[in-house]
Amino acid sequence: MSLEFDGACVVVTGGGHGIGRALAERFAAEGAKVVVADIHAPRAEKVAQRIGGLAVPGDVASPEAMISLVARAVDAFGPVRVFCSNAGITGGFGLESTPAQIDEVTRVNLLSHVWAAQAVVPAMVAHGGGHLVQTLSSAALITGPAPMGYTFTKHGALGFAEWIQLAYGDRGIKVTCLCPNLVNTGMIGRNEDDEEAGTISALPEGLGDVVEPEDCAEQTLAAMRAGRFLVLPHPQVGKSFRRKGENYDLWIDHTAQRLRALRPGDNP
Ligand SMILES: NC(=O)c1ccc[n+]([C@@H]2O[C@H](COP(=O)([O-])OP(=O)(O)OC[C@H]3O[C@@H](n4cnc5c(N)ncnc54)[C@H](O)[C@@H]3O)[C@@H](O)[C@H]2O)c1
Structure with missing residues (x-):
């Protein structure tokens, strides 16, 4: 199927801020009809208005809300060609996270x-194919300083993405997983609702480079066009993933040392 997006119906969850906002703008610039879905209604409205898209407030955690989101997208713009499953949260921290947080x-x-x-794959198959873009994280490939729940959910989501690609690839479904390390978004303290409030909050040293959400969007579209499964805006993530595959035990030892160095209490 064509990888031109002009006129295509594209849904972006978490599209009101950060990486989702940048993806929504990038697809709109390509001529796509973009549905901006976000739990934060004013954000969805603001971005949708700016790009001439449709705002659909809703919670991606709810299967009913997902079905209704897709129905509204199809009503407005026709069959969904690209679904960017992007919304995410950090949620809790360590083992002490509450059952509600988990x-x-x-x-x-x-x-x-x-x-x-x-909600989208059966209709995509019926219409000759479609593309799922999953915003995951470097934490899907390599465990690092991210919280416990974030780490295991991102790993699980990568397994699901691989499963869908393998089960539906021969029926026209392509999957592309965006796995960045730090990105300049709400997750690290940026507030696009009020840019005057400042951008990045102080981050501990040693966490690596921060890339812009626009770079993530640009690289995602390039990967989709090249038919690539993985998008790694931080090349060192790919290196670490390869090291893990080559020698898991050594990689665990090195990572444990690196994480200890990041914990101020362990560095008198
Ligand atoms: N920023 C980073 O450093 C970073 C790194 C790797 C991966 N990611 C991933 O990128 C994705 C986007 O996050 P971001 O960094 O742009 O953060 P962000 O906080 O800037 O934007 C997230 C958006 O998702 C919306 N959202 C949150 N929960 C939702 C829900 N239940 N239903 C619908 N919308 C919801 C929020 O309202 C917000 O507008 C997430 O999946 C995150 O895990 C971010």
Whole structure:
């Protein structure tokens, strides 16, 4: 199927801020008809208005809301050609995370990808194909300083993305997974609702480079056009992933040392 997006119906969840906002703008610039879905209604409205898209407020954690989002997208712009399952949260921190935090992060970061695929893939297959873009994280490939729930949900979401690609690839479904390390968005303190409020909050040293959401969007479209599964805006993530595959035990030892160095209490 054509990888020109002019006139295509594209849905972006978490499209009101950060990487989702940049993806929505990038697809709109290509001529796509973009549905901006976000739990934060004013953000969805603001971005949709700016790009001439449709705002659909809703929670990706709910399978019913996902079905209704897709129905509204199809009503407005026709069959969904690209679904960007992008919304995500950090959710809790370590083992002390509450059951409610663990439930929420699992629903938003993992199950939302399943609800999205259930809602769009059968119709994509019937229309000759479609593309699922999953915003995951470097934490899907390599465990690092990210919180517990974030880490296991992103790993699980990568497994789901591989499964969908393998099960539906021969029926015209392409999957592209965006796996960045740090990006200049709400997750690290940027506030696009009020840019005067400042951008990045102070980050601990040693976490690596911060890339812009626009770079992520640009590289995602390039990967889609090249038919690539993985998008790695931080090349060192790919290197670490290869090291892990070559020698898991050595990689665990090195990572443990690196994480200890990031914990101020362990460095008198
Ligand atoms: N920023 C980073 O450093 C970074 C790194 C790797 C991966 N990611 C991933 O990028 C994705 C986008 O995050 P971001 O960095 O742009 O953060 P962000 O906070 O700037 O934007 C996230 C958007 O998702 C929306 N959202 C949150 N929960 C939702 C829900 N349940 N339903 C619908 N919308 C919801 C928020 O309202 C917000 O507009 C996430 O999946 C995140 O895990 C971010």
